[in-house]
Each structure stands twice: as C-alpha cells, then as structure tokens.
Amino acid sequence: MRQTWLMQGKRAAHRRGSEGVSRLDHFQGRAAEQALDVVSVVEAAVARGVGSGAPPSGDVVLRLYAPAMTSYEGTHPTVLVRVGNLHAQIDEQLAPAIQAIWECGIDTFTCCQDLAESNADWPAKLPHMREWVESRRGWMLIDFPVDDGLAFLSAVANAGPRDAFYVRMTHWAAPDAWDVKIKPMDGAMFQEHQPSNFGLRLLQVSFPAYDLPELTRRLREHLAGRTVPPAPADWSTVGR
16 A cells, blocks of 8 residues: 555646657546556656656556546646656646746656645545544645655745745744655655665655646746745744
C-alpha cells in the first residue's frame, strides 16, 4: 500500500523533451494525467538516478505512459504549456506558475491545483484517508527533483519581502504553513526484485491556493533579475 505522504492521486505529469520522449508525444495530455500518478513519477526518478538531472529514457516513459491510451479523462481542465523542449498539459490554474518555473530553468515532476478534488475517490477505497483528503481542499501541489525544488524555494523567497507569505513558506508552525517534504524513498518499493536502495528523489511543495498569485508574481520577479534585500521577518505568528 502507498504511504500517506504519497497519496497525491491523478495529476498532470511534466516531461522534458528528448529523442526518447518525442516518439511518445501522442501519449501526452489528459491521458497522462490519468495514467501517471506520483508512484510512477518516483519510478522514473529511481530509473534516472538520484540528482542526475537527466530525463527518463524512452523505455521508462513508454512503460509509464502506455496505459494512457485507455483513458483521456482528467480531474481538472488542463492547458498545454511549452517552454523550450519542456511540454505538458498542466492544470489550468497552475499553468502560469509552471511556465514561469520552467522559464527559470527549474524542472518539475507533477502538479495539482486541488488535492482534495484529485483524491476524492480515495476515502471509498481507504476510509482512513477521509480526514486527510478533506484537509487538502483548496491546497495545490508541485513536485520537483530535490535540487530543483530547493532552487524554486530560494527563488520565491528572495524575490519578495519577508512578510506573512514568506513565514508561511518557511516555518511549519505558521497559519496555513506550506507543506514541504523531502523523504527518503526505497527504490525497491517500485522495483521489488531489487535490493533496498534509499535515496532522496522527490521534493513536494503544497501550499494554499490563495498563495498562487504571489508565488507567480515572485517567480516573474526572479526571471527579471529582481530581488528584495534581506530584512528581519515578523515571526510573531509562530511564537518567536
């Protein structure tokens, strides 16, 4: 059974263009959103190695995307985003942010504009997940390779003031604090014939939807080369 922190449901899968991937363009779109959940994304991460920065091979992509031919329904409406050789159908609310992230040279794995909606069918299968699913209503998520996720967080933090938004994204005790996770994962979870091999392969950033406009604005400021000088933050909401 998948662990709770992996319960992210059906989300848009982001892919880097390459010779291997380009042969599979007809598998992309909502079919990919339906077929490729976070476990498959991690399979690809395991296959490409920890922090390698290389795209998954064509064989890996084919294995992950082949089921997409059976369904073309997704949870959320999507739009096509292209930046250089990156292209994917992205949940429409997140599309501008993902475009800005890619334009910053930061890679992503997957995203979702509302985790509760994407995981609405989980409680029927796993009743103990009902409370978790409801708690994710109005929360978005973007998955990154670890180093790219750290670059994303630094870019967003440096491109704006150290205000309540900054406190939410940095401190776990803040009201509506962002949920940022990097957890060791065993490659044998997805390749059970292999010995256990733990590594840090995925960084997840989940944030309240009302933070999306400021997040996107800061990414554009970063793209323009504009930063805000460091200054003390107001930590009163976390008891400091």
